Amino acid sequence: MGDTPVLRLVEITKRFPHVVANDRVSLELLPGEIHALLGENGAGKSTLVKIAYGFYQADSGEIYVHGKKVDISSPRDARRLGIGLVFQGFTLIPALTVAENVALFLAELPWVVRPRDLHRALREASRRYGLELDPATPVWQLSVGEQQRVELLKLLLANARILIFDEPTKVLVPHEVENLFRVFQGLREDGYSLIFITHKLREALTCADRITVMRQGRVVGTVRPGETSEEALLHMMFGERLGEVVRAAGREPGEPILELRGVCTKPVGTAPGLADVDLVVRAGEIVGVAGVSGNGQRELGDAILGLLRITRGKKLFLGEDATRWPPRRLIQKGVAFVPEDPLAMAVVPWFSVLENLGLLDPRRFSRLGGLGLDWAGVRAHLQAGFARLGLNPLPEQARAATLSGGNLQRLVLVRELSRPYHLVVGLYPTRGLDVRSANAVRQALLAAREEGKGVLLISEDLNELFSLSDRIVVMLRGRLVGEFRPEAANLTEVGRCMTGAGVGHA
Amino acid sequence: MRSLGWTRLGWPALRLLLTVAIVLGVFGLFLWALGKDPIQAYRDTFRLNLLNPRGLAGVLARMAPLLLTALGVALPFRSGLINVGAEGQFLMGALAGTWAALNLPALPWGLHLALVLLAGMGGGALWAAIPGALRALGWVNETIATLLLNYLAPLVVGYFVFGPWRAPELAFYPQTPEFPASARLPLWFGTRLHLGFFLGLFFLLAYAYLVSRSRWGLELRAVGGNPEAARRLGLPVERWILAAMVLGGALAGLAGITEVAAVHARLKLDISPGYGFMGFLVNWLAFAHPVGILVMSFLLAFIASSGFTLQITQRLPYAAVNVLMALILFTVLAKPLAREVRR
Numbered sequence: 035m036g037d038t039p040v041l042r043l044v045e046i047t048k049r050f051p052h053v054v055a056n057d058r059v060s061l062e063l064l065p066g067e068i069h070a071l072l073g074e075n076g077a078g079k080s081t082l083v084k085i086a087y088g089f090y091q092a093d094s095g096e097i098y099v100h101g102k103k104v105d106i107s108s109p110r111d112a113r114r115l116g117i118g119l120v121f122q123g124f125t126l127i128p129a130l131t132v133a134e135n136v137a138l139f140l141a142e143l144p145w146v147v148r149p150r151d152l153h154r155a156l157r158e159a160s161r162r163y164g165l166e167l168d169p170a171t172p173v174w175q176l177s178v179g180e181q182q183r184v185e186l187l188k189l190l191l192a193n194a195r196i197l198i199f200d201e202p203t204k205v206l207v208p209h210e211v212e213n214l215f216r217v218f219q220g221l222r223e224d225g226y227s228l229i230f231i232t233h234k235l236r237e238a239l240t241c242a243d244r245i246t247v248m249r250q251g252r253v254v255g256t257v258r259p260g261e262t263s264e265e266a267l268l269h270m271m272f273g274e275r276l277g278e279v280v281r282a283a284g285r286e287p288g289e290p291i292l293e294l295r296g297v298c299t300k301p302v303g304t305a306p307g308l309a310d311v312d313l314v315v316r317a318g319e320i321v322g323v324a325g326v327s328g329n330g331q332r333e334l335g336d337a338i339l340g341l342l343r344i345t346r347g348k349k350l351f352l353g354e355d356a357t358r359w360p361p362r363r364l365i366q367k368g369v370a371f372v373p374e375d376p377l378a379m380a381v382v383p384w385f386s387v388l389e390n391l392g393l394l395d396p397r398r399f400s401r402l403g404g405l406g407l408d409w410a411g412v413r414a415h416l417q418a419g420f421a422r423l424g425l426n427p428l429p430e431q432a433r434a435a436t437l438s439g440g441n442l443q444r445l446v447l448v449r450e451l452s453r454p455y456h457l458v459v460g461l462y463p464t465r466g467l468d469v470r471s472a473n474a475v476r477q478a479l480l481a482a483r484e485e486g487k488g489v490l491l492i493s494e495d496l497n498e499l500f501s502l503s504d505r506i507v508v509m510l511r512g513r514l515v516g517e518f519r520p521e522a523a524n525l526t527e528v529g530r531c532m533t534g535a536g537v538g539h540a
Numbered sequence: 541m542r543s544l545g546w547t548r549l550g551w552p553a554l555r556l557l558l559t560v561a562i563v564l565g566v567f568g569l570f571l572w573a574l575g576k577d578p579i580q581a582y583r584d585t586f587r588l589n590l591l592n593p594r595g596l597a598g599v600l601a602r603m604a605p606l607l608l609t610a611l612g613v614a615l616p617f618r619s620g621l622i623n624v625g626a627e628g629q630f631l632m633g634a635l636a637g638t639w640a641a642l643n644l645p646a647l648p649w650g651l652h653l654a655l656v657l658l659a660g661m662g663g664g665a666l667w668a669a670i671p672g673a674l675r676a677l678g679w680v681n682e683t684i685a686t687l688l689l690n691y692l693a694p695l696v697v698g699y700f701v702f703g704p705w706r707a708p709e710l711a712f713y714p715q716t717p718e719f720p721a722s723a724r725l726p727l728w729f730g731t732r733l734h735l736g737f738f739l740g741l742f743f744l745l746a747y748a749y750l751v752s753r754s755r756w757g758l759e760l761r762a763v764g765g766n767p768e769a770a771r772r773l774g775l776p777v778e779r780w781i782l783a784a785m786v787l788g789g790a791l792a793g794l795a796g797i798t799e800v801a802a803v804h805a806r807l808k809l810d811i812s813p814g815y816g817f818m819g820f821l822v823n824w825l826a827f828a829h830p831v832g833i834l835v836m837s838f839l840l841a842f843i844a845s846s847g848f849t850l851q852i853t854q855r856l857p858y859a860a861v862n863v864l865m866a867l868i869l870f871t872v873l874a875k876p877l878a879r880e881v882r883r
Contacts, residue, residue: 363774407758
């Protein structure tokens with residue numbers, strides 16, 4: 035195993051209208067290494083790997099594979115050179131089976147495909163790396179994690195030796211992430227070279243042999259995990275010191291804002307319904323909801339927002355019976371909502387920032403009973419909102435779809451939290467965000483608590499829950515199975531409770 | 541998307557010009573293959589339909605129903621609905637308006653006409669309310685429902701013109717008696733230009749303003765743009781779906797009754813040479829953009845008029861115009877897909 039890099043990108047520059055995505059970026063991937071590409075959203079990581087895969091063409095710069103200069107002008111070229119990329123959004127056809135999806139990808143397949151050979155090859159590869167996939171399963175039946183494995187199998191069977199993953203952990207739950215990293219290790223032992231993109235420090239530190247940090251389209255540096263620290267990496271990612279999220283000391287919470295009494299909902303699909311959920315959120319407190327995702331957290335949020343029918347039990351909002359209120363009434367009475375994936379759940383992608391803001395609060399900006407809209411008012415409100423939350427204003431006319439995840443979430447925060455409200459429901463509000471944006475969200479939730487609002491924070495990130503919450507409840511299969519005070523509990527206890535290993539107590 | 545003025549307006553204009561050039565070229569070959577003189581044919585067409593005031597008025601008169609049916613498709617389109625049923629809504633609007641024209645007691649001229657037009661809108665609206673409600677309830681996809689109702693509407697109209705409303709004086713021709721003068725749409729300048737054209741322009745302006753600037757338009761587009769977010773924002777998604785279909789149906793219905801009250805003065809089976817479908821085409825080509833709707837409905841009206849010209853001057857069957865329409869459709873749909881491929 036020589037030390038010639040298997041892949042070398044030299045001085046790659048790529049401009050898009052209005053933005054330089056990659057500015058003279060160089061990167062070396064050594065044989066048999068796992069290389070993490072770390073940076074916040076919009077740092078240019080994705081663009082760089084797409085250039086290596088021939089999906090984009092660089093404006094200038096050179097690419098070397100095994101020391102030889104190559105010209106990659108399409109994914110086909112990249113594949114011929116043994117480079118494979120797993121995209122963020124997968125490229126599978128749901129109606130076809132695993133084997134059929136893989137077969138579609140293999141260029142050198144003969145006219146008549148012999149399923150038996152293909153199935154055998156697939157089984158072997160999937161067994162070798164512990165992927166546990168049945169080639170005959172239709173893809174639509176697979177979980178997101180399993181679909182990712184199909185994407186990986188495609189690359190393996192196409193004889194790719196350089197494997198690139200664009201934010202592979204974004205769509206995975208924690209235990210799936212661990213599995214994926216085990217697969218990575220196995221691949222490395224077999225001599226594959228891997229690049230994976232992430233914006234999570236810990237993933238880079240636990241899994242990678244080397245870490246290259248990017249910021250605003252440039253490489254800041256390449257380090258080894260043993261020779262660096264979280265602190266140093268954060269500094270590389272953001273340049274400046276980040277404000278710490280600090281929760282003020284606990285006060286006595288005030289009046290109950292939201293009360294759920296024995297709330298049940300019908301299960302939908304494979305998701306569990308809520309079963310006898312009792313929960314109180316008081317003014318000036320943050321109640322954290324912990325749990326492995328898919329245990330009824332989304333249903334809890336939807337039941338509170340009035341999107342999911344409560345079949346039994348009662349919901350009180352500010353002491354009024356709100357069990358049957360439609361979403362609009364709850365919003366008008368003062369429920370704010372910050373979801374996980376704003377592009378899908380909170381904004382209209384091709385609306386401008388201004389239009390998306392105008393959507394809230396039907397009465398406030400409406401003129402002539404809906405025939406008009408007070409756009410100047412919306413604009414003023416938007417600016418005031420950004421100022422109030424201490425955020426940099428976004429361009430008013432920019433379309434939501436062109437904003438980064440972090441900026442989108444800022445837009446949602448401004449929309450939801452700059453009007454009179456009493457309760458904020460956060461449904462994985464920091465999922466998929468870079469550290470700085472996630473901190474902006476956390477800061478906003480803490481500010482809401484300071485102002486005496488009630489906050490319900492549904493999250494998977496135990497560190498986040500411990501640093502923000504006054505109380506933590508744990509959901510398991512649609513039930514609340516434990517309640518903790520962060521100062522009196524530790525991560526392991528809550529973690530055990532989340533996996534059903536034991537019932538916790540306050 | 542965020543590009544400057546030139547690319548925003550320049551490209552579509554250039555595309556339109558190129559499209560017209562390609563279409564004229566290919567259709568010219570077609571005419572030539574039929575042994576006609578394409579240059580002469582085009583010259584006649586332009587002279588008789590664009591340069592001659594009467595001809596131009598005819599084109600504008602034909603544009604009226606296209607504007608309205610296109611808007612009838614565009615409004616639901618903005619809330620994410622595919623209304624293929626403008627043809628049926630057109631006919632039902634004509635039917636309901638005809639009822640008002642023939643059965644209301646003698647009223648002052650303006651009032652009677654206003655009621656006739658309102659009845660027409662009501663007929664189209666009710667017809668569209670069926671697929672709208674089915675979709676809002678989540679039972680039937682609106683594309684299928686509107687499409688199928690197109691087959692039903694002529695049968696309903698047929699029942700009335702063959703049956704209870706048949707004019708006694710022309711017993712073997714299925715049509716209603718003539719509308720009273722108080723229910724006829726005014727024609728202007730001694731040409732075929734009628735009030736329907738101005739109604740079309742009025743509703744086009746109203747559409748342009750309401751959809752892009754008003755609170756209603758914002759909600760309507762939000763429902764189409766991201767139903768999940770709209771629901772979470774507490775917007776009444778189901779009500780908007782129904783409203784969009786009903787309003788769209790009302791506009792298509794208005795197209796039907798204006799056409800009858802201005803051009804035919806009586807209800808017959810053949811009042812529409814496919815105006816509803818052409819409206820769908822206009823909206824598709826214009827992508828629901830008001831300026832596009834204006835330009836495309838003019839273009840299609842011009843082509844339809846040219847069809848009649850060619851029949852007379854070149855002795856071509858009207859079907860030749862369908863060849864022209866198909867050519868346009870293919871050329872316009874041959875878009876570069878690069879934009880969609882980009883992330």
